[in-house]
Amino acid sequence: MSTVDYSQELSVVEGRPSLRELDDLISKPLESKPDKKFFIAISFTGLMLLTGITALGASFIYGTGLWGNNNPVGWGFPIVNFVFWVGIGHAGTLISAILFLFRQKWRTGIARFAEGMTIFAVITAAMFPLIHTGRPWLPLYLAPYPNQHSIWPNFISPLLWDVFAVSTYFIVSLIFWYVGLIPDLAVLRDKAGTKVKKTIYSIFSLGWRFSNRHWQHYEMMYLILAGFATPLVLSVHTIVSYDFAVSIMPGWHATIFPPYFVAGAVFSGFAMVQNVLIFIRKIFNYEHIITLKVLENMNKIILLTGSLVGYAYAMEFFIAWYSGVQAEQFTFINRAFGPYAWAYWIMISCNVISPQLFWFKKIRTSIPIMFVLGVLVNVGMWFERFVITVTSLSRDYLPSSWAYYTPTITDFGILIGSFGLFFTLLLIFTKTLPVISIAEVKAVVDGAQPTHKDH
Amino acid sequence: MSEKVLYALTGLFETPDQIIDAAEKTSDGGYKKYDVNTPYPLHGMNQAMKLPPSKLGYAALVFGLSGTVSALALMYWMAVIDYAHVIGGKPYFPLPAFVPVMFEVTVLSAAIATVFTMLFVVFKFPNNSHPLHDTEYMKSVSRDKYGICILAEDEKFDENGTLKFLEELGATNITHQYFTEDSYATWWSVLDKKFAGILAVTAIATSLVVYIGLNKVLYMQPFSWMMEQEKLNPQKGSVLFADGFSMRNPVQGTIARGDLPYEYAVDPEGASKLVNPLPITEANLQLGKVKYDIYCSPCHGFMGEGDSRLRGQFPNPPSLHSEKVRDWTDGRIYHVIAMGQNVMPSYSSQLSRNEKWATILYVRALQRSLNAKESDLQ
Structure with a gap:
């Protein structure tokens, strides 16, 4: 084994590419016509999106009776999918804000892409509560505006907090993403070949001129935004968990929910980012920017959050026993051994057992294996939300109202459509904006920073 | 086209160390209005240029706190003043439940304010007609060169002297940057x-x-x-x-649930023959008391003496303890309740049949309380 000199910080970008090479490499997808592979990919995701649109259209015409939602399981797929997608959206801000505050330089290569995924995931997620209300054209009623009913929203309802949390999260993520893009758009402006492109990039780069008097404020602004986004990202899934925890359903009414949901969100978000990055680095030749080391670091975070989630599962059982509440105890035994045991054990094996394989360095650094494990994590996390939502509702306090929830084909159509929407947006993103932050990567290349040797 | 005016002199450098050195020398040389343009922020440049620390944090603080306060004030006004109503048995002003919204509004206003202050107030963006735009200089510093730009409006600026200064620093591609009066005019052309x-x-x-x-x-x-x-x-x-x-129209002969037609509507004496179907039990008396207190007591008084809470505002009703009323049969009283009498309206829509009979039982009990018989003592 070779010895590593830990006194020197290892470079996060391999091979010392010149700054000009980085520009050209990162902006290449924007300057070349999309190839055949891109069209195959986008027609596939487009087809998925079309499936979702068809299912949604049918739901609008014939009503939400097409879904499996019914008494007592009134939440069903729409809420499961909502929580799942909001969770996916948590990796982006975590990478761009929390890892920034911790000075993790390896985040520079993946931050932009993860932020983009956050925005698309939140868009996808926001669709579900809207359609679940059954009247998606009246979202304005959620906002506190002076209206003809002369009433105000209920500010002590977690569902309203959710509206504020998710919309704040979306706006702040969008701002974060956009200010990060400004210097890169200015690079593209100066590289642009055609007049149309130049005009568009000029408008959106706002006239950025790489001035150090600006960079100084820009870095301060980035720090402030990261400082605000860090508690924000933790608050969003906390509030999503309040939707459950503030109610009195057995299996939901638990104080462990906020940290447990946040850990789960980071867990699934990182798995999704890792999965997509594996393709991005290969297709666009970014292997030296998004290095194997970056993927390995992400796998370590997946291992950490996966273990937290596993701990939370165990703790839920313990608290159910320790509380001495019969309904609570029944709910958890019902989860593991009742009619939804199949979903529970899928969740346990995907979320608790499979990420434990990342303890081995060989597995952590093997791309095919980590890809499969990432997919499993997301399957597991989807089932976690399914288990939480459906098992508690289907067997509540009143045995006479118990019923087995069965999703319909329309439900699955909308679920497929949500993946279609997310991946279509991602594909368009890779072709319209730089998926790696040019300015940030340039700043961490070897030799990019002054040595200050004369001081 | 108006005349070209000299805006600045620019020079390029190849390495970060060179530009830091150049920036230090420029600021030591007494230049105030100069700028350094680099493709990414350089560590130590702020010290080299002797820039004061950024004050954006104050914008975040002020706007963030005003977001917190206005969210709280708005929720207080909505939930306590404008439309106060009890939700889920909670107080009108449940502070802990307001915290999530306050927090989100704080983050939202601080984030938006910081970015907007920076872009629109500090940088005065959008500004795509700056003299340096579209120059070869800008195209170099946006990619891999490090540039310095000394403005002509600086007090120490002197075309030849500054040119020489830049040459001494080791700058390459030293260029004169011009602007036209036209482009200056459009710098803040919001009213265009x-x-x-x-x-x-x-x-x-x-x-x-x-x-x-x-x-x-x-x-x-x-x-x-x-x-x-x-x-x-x-x-x-x-x-x-x-x-x-x-x-x-309902089918002929239809009657509402629990509602039998009253056949003595115009025959008070005939109604006297009706017999109270309810036995004297505690439950019936209790029901009668509740109904009496609600419907009868406002005029007749709680004790049936006609000493009502509405005394003086309506013609005073007679006492229920008069000999006349005491001698009436239950059926006759039933008739008064069902059909009304003088200014008293019918109470049929308020009291069901059984409730009327229960009320009569209670009235009888009230009467007995003032005119007890000797046998009651036993």
Whole structure:
């Protein structure tokens, strides 16, 4: 084994590419016509999106009776999918804000892409509560505006907090993403070949001129935004968990929910980012920017959050026993051994057992294996939300109202459509904006920073 | 086209160390209005240029805190002053439940304010007509060169002297950057006709879309399906029935649940024959007391003495303890309750049959309380 000199910080970008090479490499997808592979990919995701649109259209015409939602399981797929997608959206801000505050330089290569995924995931997620209300054209009623009913929203309802949390999260993520893009758009402006492109990039780069008097404020602004986004990202899934925890359903009414949901969100978000990055680095030749080391670091975070989630599962059982509440105890035994045991054990094996394989360095650094494990994590996390939502509702306090929830084909159509929407947006993103932050990567290349040797 | 004016002298450097050195020497040389342009922020540049620390944090603090306060104030006004009502048995002002919204509004306003202050107040963006735009200099520093730019308006600036200064620093590609008066004029052209026109069109279009959306589109199909259902409403016309009404008369002889027709409506004496069907039990008396206190006591008084809370505002009702009323049969009292008497209206819509009889039991009990018989003592 070779010895590593830990006194020197290892470079996060391999091979010392010149700054000009980085520009050209990162902006290449924007300057070349999309190839055949891109069209195959986008027609596939487009087809998925079309499936979702068809299912949604049918739901609008014939009503939400097409879904499996019914008494007592009134939440069903729409809420499961909502929580799942909001969770996916948590990796982006975590990478761009929390890892920034911790000075993790390896985040520079993946931050932009993860932020983009956050925005698309939140868009996808926001669709579900809207359609679940059954009247998606009246979202304005959620906002506190002076209206003809002369009433105000209920500010002590977690569902309203959710509206504020998710919309704040979306706006702040969008701002974060956009200010990060400004210097890169200015690079593209100066590289642009055609007049149309130049005009568009000029408008959106706002006239950025790489001035150090600006960079100084820009870095301060980035720090402030990261400082605000860090508690924000933790608050969003906390509030999503309040939707459950503030109610009195057995299996939901638990104080462990906020940290447990946040850990789960980071867990699934990182798995999704890792999965997509594996393709991005290969297709666009970014292997030296998004290095194997970056993927390995992400796998370590997946291992950490996966273990937290596993701990939370165990703790839920313990608290159910320790509380001495019969309904609570029944709910958890019902989860593991009742009619939804199949979903529970899928969740346990995907979320608790499979990420434990990342303890081995060989597995952590093997791309095919980590890809499969990432997919499993997301399957597991989807089932976690399914288990939480459906098992508690289907067997509540009143045995006479118990019923087995069965999703319909329309439900699955909308679920497929949500993946279609997310991946279509991602594909368009890779072709319209730089998926790696040019300015940030340039700043961490070897030799990019002054040595200050004369001081 | 007006005349070209010298804006600045620019020079390029190859490495970060060189530019840091150049920036230090420029600021030591007494130049104030100069800038360094680099493709990414350089560590140590702020010290080299002797820039004061950024004050953006204050914008975040002020706007963040005002977000917190206004969120709290707004929720307080809505939940306590404007439309106070109890939700889920909670107090009107449950502070812990307001914390999530306060937090989110704080983050939102601080984030937006910081970025907007930076872009629009500090940088005065958007500004695409800056003299350095589209120059070869800008195209170099946006990619891999490090540039320095000394402005002509600086007090120490002197075309030849500064040119020499830059050469001494080791700069390459030293260029004179010019601007025309025209481009200066458009630096803050918010009131430009074109811009104002676009703004007006956008404002009108947005208002129209919102107005039509909220007032017209929402009342069109399919959004109105919930309201326009294929069912008959009481006041609506109908093509189904010959008379054109959707409301039907009940089948002859129909009576409402629990409601038997009262046959002595015009025959008070006939009603005297009615017998109270209720036995004297505690439950019946209790029911009678509740109903009496609600419906009878406002005029007759809690004790039936006619000493009501409404005394003086209406003709005073007679005492229920008079000999006349004591001698009435239950049926006769029933008639008064059912049909009313003098200014007293009928209480048939308020009291069901059984409730009327229970009330009569209670009235009897009240009467006995003032005119007890000797046998009651035993």
